[in-house]
Amino acid sequence: MIKKALITIAVFTGFIIVGTAGYGYYLYNSIAETVAGIHEPMERDFQTSKRSIEVSIEKNDPLSFLLLGVDATNLERGRSDTIVVITVNPNTNSMLMLSLPRDTRTNIIGKGYEDKINHAYAFGGAKMSVETVENFLDIPIDHFISVNMDSFKEIVDALGGVTVENPFEFYDGGYHFQSGTIHLDGPAALTYSRMRYQDPRGDHGRNDRQRQIIAAMINEGVQLSTLAKVTKILNSIETNVRTDLTFDQMKKIHANYKAVIGNQETLAINGSGKIINGIWYYLVSEEEKNRLSMALKKHLEIE
Incomplete structure (x- = not known):
């Protein structure tokens, strides 16, 4: 009997996600082995994090994800030049996406001083990035996905x-990008x-183009056959x-959250440059951070 399974892994570039269809015993086990190989546990202290208890995928709780596009081979500790926060709410069948500029000045959690937000990954990997973004937006980040930016074109x-x-x-880069609907291969x-x-x-x-690519990858992944x-x-x-x-x-997210893919919205962050x-x-x-925080908390159904 042919089964369907979805791997929702986002990335880049921060980019993205991969939706895949599983066919029979062989592919099901191939997916399971691949996921085991890319799994990187992240210890969280629920006494100090933005959540007092872990959210429940089984109960269809709204979730948040941090997508990190990393400029390092094999995901060594380079900088995360793409940083995208995604919140999904299965109760409203909706998804919010917020791109954070890599040069955003903020307190780097674990270092004790302010720096560019993309340096958090170089200092402390995904865990420091997650905690820094949580602090910046005052929201919980439930899961992370990091992707090698250069290799995402293979996906x-x-x-x-x-x-x-x-x-x-x-x-x-040697490409002519016409206005309107265009189809792009990986390098393009x-x-x-x-x-x-x-x-x-x-x-x-x-940031808008990165969100476009992420959304397009999600849509293509869902249609894999x-x-x-x-x-x-x-x-x-x-x-x-x-x-x-x-x-x-991942299997439970596919079963309980896949309807959000058809209803994607974006949040824009406003700021200014300074040397x-x-x-x-x-x-x-602070006013802008509070505005974004309130919008994301509302979508996550956080009081």
């Missing part, structure tokens, strides 16, 4: 490419998501993805 190719709506025409998708100097909105425009594509994706994520999610959790001690930072006011 896009395994999906057969992604389709996005490009708001304006531009040239970058990486270039598209990284461009910022030709965008009048700078990092904000780049061939064994060949699934096998390619498994081979790609085995060395390029790390997550604290277990295989059992401090010769270094450029992106500064976000």
